[in-house]
Amino acid sequence: MVMKSEIQVFREYIRGRRLRRTPEREQILQEIFEIHGHFDVDELHLRLRDKASKVSKASIYRALPLFIDCGLVREVDFSDGHWHYEHIYGHAHHSHLRCLGCGEVLEFVEPGLGLLEVHLAREYGYRIKGHQLQVHGLCATCQEAE
Amino acid sequence: MVMKSEIQVFREYIRGRRLRRTPEREQILQEIFEIHGHFDVDELHLRLRDKASKVSKASIYRALPLFIDCGLVREVDFSDGHWHYEHIYGHAHHSHLRCLGCGEVLEFVEPGLGLLEVHLAREYGYRIKGHQLQVHGLCATCQEAE
DNA sequence: AATGCAATTGAGAATCAATTACAATAATAT
DNA sequence: ATATTATTGTAATTGATTCTCAATTGCATT
Known part of the structure; x- marks a missing residue:
């Protein structure tokens, strides 16, 4: 059986909650899954900038809890004053x-x-x-x- | 052999580093060891207030790293946006x-x-x-x- | 006990990550 | 197509923590 892609997981989550599927959220999610390892909001925002995406930081902050809620992303605590994250779908x-x-x-x-x-x-x-x-x-x- | 008190441990630490022994730091430390369980800076500050101590929050923020450094206190992460602490000296x-x-x-x-x-x-x-x-x-x- | 030096203090300003208000936009259901 | 309402970007705000600065105070040395 083939594993669902993270985008699929997210779309199902969205549908099940009467939320909306937006290009911003999907861009963010896609970028997260292209990052190898950990990241923080700033880093993610810059990477999106570099790809000509105009997603705002606020949207990133708003999207992260959704990804966490549907089990695609996890908060990581490095005790350095701000949050770090990593994608966890399909990872041990x-x-x-x-x-x-x-x-x-x-x-x-x-x-x-x-x-x-x-x-x-x-x-x-x-x-x-x-x-x-x-x-x-x-x-x-x-x-x-x- | 009797265990050193936390105050003793702290005083030795202070002496060994040419830091200064101040009533503020010792009040804070004493209060921390009277708290059963976890606390955050606000809580600690209020408790000291209640005892007519005028220690400022700034001093608490400045003292905590010292206590951590000498192994008396530990940061605890509850992932709720700010730090919690607990005393650990003499605890498993x-x-x-x-x-x-x-x-x-x-x-x-x-x-x-x-x-x-x-x-x-x-x-x-x-x-x-x-x-x-x-x-x-x-x-x-x-x-x-x- | 008095002195000088440097560490420490309290108060409030500054910083920085994260959240929120608001008006404009756009995704879904009808 | 239209109405409904979630979502967006911008900018303002919040809240925890750190920093600045002038005043104080601990401590080593007279």
């Missing part, structure tokens, strides 16, 4: 290892967390929606530079 | 399970993460400083209310 859920010195971000998969979610659900009666794990430290280079 | 490192509906926050300990840190250090050559794990979902009550 992963965590981030970030260097406090240079800001490098590595991704890794920790399979044990799925089981943890099951345990938590059982123990506390929660319906788990997801999790975020960030590990931070110093990369080899930044250790030397100390 | 724990993670948070947060209800997206009512905001309830439960704490739990996941021992597997210590091992994970060791693996990451070995695999990527990082010196790990710490991690943050948040799990989110709906508590039993909020599931019904849906």
Whole structure:
């Protein structure tokens, strides 16, 4: 079975909620899925600018919660004062290892967390929606530079 | 062997860096250790107000990085637009399970993460400083209310 | 105890990401 | 086609955090 494209997922979401399909939203979504890795609003806005798209930042801010709500995008916390995002559709859920010195971000998969979610659900009666794990430290280079 | 009090830890930190011991910083620190659970800057400021302390928000913002730096306090991310904190001295490192509906926050300990840190250090050559794990979902009550 | 230096403070201004009001536009249903 | 109403861009606003600056104060040294 072939996976639905992210645009398809989004259109179904839109239709199911009496929202409207607009070129702006689809441009934003498409751009997000062309970005390899993480991004923030500014970056995304600039990339769209470069492609002659006139989408405003406000529209980006307004579209992101929709993408998040339909499971295409995820907020990522790098503890640097503003939000970062990444597309997650079709990706294994992963965590981030970030260097406090240079800001490098590595991704890794920790399979044990799925089981943890099951345990938590059982123990506390929660319906788990997801999790975020960030590990931070110093990369080899930044250790030397100390 | 008796554990040093948080004030002692802080004083040593201060002395070691040629910083100054001030009543404001110690009031803030004391208040933080009287708070059971998480807090944000506003809350902390109000609590100090109530005790006739005139510490300003600016000083709180300036003191928090010091407490974090000497391992007494930790930032907690609830993804709600501003920072939360908690004191951690003498506490087992724990993670948070947060209800997206009512905001309830439960704490739990996941021992597997210590091992994970060791693996990451070995695999990527990082010196790990710490991690943050948040799990989110709906508590039993909020599931019904849906 | 008095002095000098530099760290620290409070108040308010500045910054910056994110949200919102508003008038114009455009997507869907009829 | 038309009416309805969601969505847009612009600019103003909000709210958390940081910064500036003059006044204060901790601490080392007389």
